[in-house]
Amino acid sequence: xxxxxxxxxxxxxxxxxxxxxRCQPILGxxxxxxxxxxxxxxxxxxxxxxxxxxxxDSGMPKDRFSAEMPDATLATLKIQPSEPRDSAVYFxxxxxxxxxxxxxxxxxxxxxxxx
Amino acid sequence: AQKVTQAQTEISVVEKEDVTxxxxxxxxxxxxxxxxxxxxxxxxxxFLIRRNSFDxxxxxxxxxxxxxxxxxxxxxxxxTASQVVDSAVYFxxxxxxxxIFGTGTxxxxxx
Numbered sequence: 053x054x055x056x057x058x059x060x061x062x063x064x065x066x067x068x069x070x071x072x073x074r075c076q077p078i079l080g081x082x083x084x085x086x087x088x089x090x091x092x093x094x095x096x097x098x099x100x101x102x103x104x105x106x107x108x109d110s111g112m113p114k115d116r117f118s119a120e121m122p123d124a125t126l127a128t129l130k131i132q133p134s135e136p137r138d139s140a141v142y143f144x145x146x147x148x149x150x151x152x153x154x155x156x157x158x159x160x161x162x163x164x165x166x167x
Numbered sequence: 168a169q170k171v172t173q174a175q176t177e178i179s180v181v182e183k184e185d186v187t188x189x190x191x192x193x194x195x196x197x198x199x200x201x202x203x204x205x206x207x208x209x210x211x212x213x214f215l216i217r218r219n220s221f222d223x224x225x226x227x228x229x230x231x232x233x234x235x236x237x238x239x240x241x242x243x244x245x246x247t248a249s250q251v252v253d254s255a256v257y258f259x260x261x262x263x264x265x266x267i268f269g270t271g272t273x274x275x276x277x278x
Contacts, residue, residue: 085266094270095258108265141210145266155202155214156266 054078058144058159066167070132073162075144076125083149084127085156086119090140098142101127102149134166169194171261173269180249181277188244188272190259196220199263201235201242206256206271215257218242249276 057076065071077084085100099109099119109119116135121127131138141163145156170193180186192201203215216226218235226233230247246253254276259269 087268095268097265097267100265143212145212149262155217156204156212157214158204158212160209160211 054157056144056146056157056159058142058162060162061160062163062165064165064167065134067135068133069166070130071134071138071164071166072131073129073142073144073164075127075129075146075159077127077144077146078157079125081146081148081157083147083154084121085145085147086127086129087143087145088140089143089161095143098129131164134164136166139164139166169199169261169263169265169267171259171267171269173257173259173272175272176270177273177275179275179277182251183248185245185247186249186274186276188246188257188259188274190242190244190269192240192242192259192261194261194263196263199261202260202262202266203233203242203244204258204260204268206258208255212258215244246274249274251276251278 059074083102086098088096088098098111100107101121104121118130141161143158143161145158147154147156172191199220201218204212205215206212216233223235232245234243256271256273258271261267
């Protein structure tokens, strides 16, 4: 079965450190989303790409977060510098949204703890 | 603007009870899509169902059923004869250019 793969699954880091999370979307999917899940905020949309082009990153704190898709097999989410309030589970999801009707396939998430 | 509201943060039921999870959406678009996803304890969200704004037919899939009513902007999800394996967080989502999720409803089914 094709799956969305995220690394690392767990990351503990200290405040101020750079964190990079990686996602391998399902081959052939044209849309990739990054979400952050916390108890307080639920699932927040951070950014998304269609055909590797960033369409919306309005959900991201611009001063410290950046998202890229250097190629069709890799999406990255970087936090620099990280802060304790960034502690959350970060999900990547991909889909073939040719008519914006498609379902999303989620990775297992990257659990980030910033001390 | 898109918005999805799941007012029930947590529901507990005893096994075999029926349970309905509420979802209310806001959108200015005439064409949009609504979804339900399940997040089991393992963490990975799993797609359950999709509905487009032109199809108000209710749907039944085994013990699951969905009731879409545009008049009340609701897309509710009912589990009949709940089982412990149904315990999860359930998310409703609206898709129109971007996928917006509700805050989720945690369902606990007790044996």
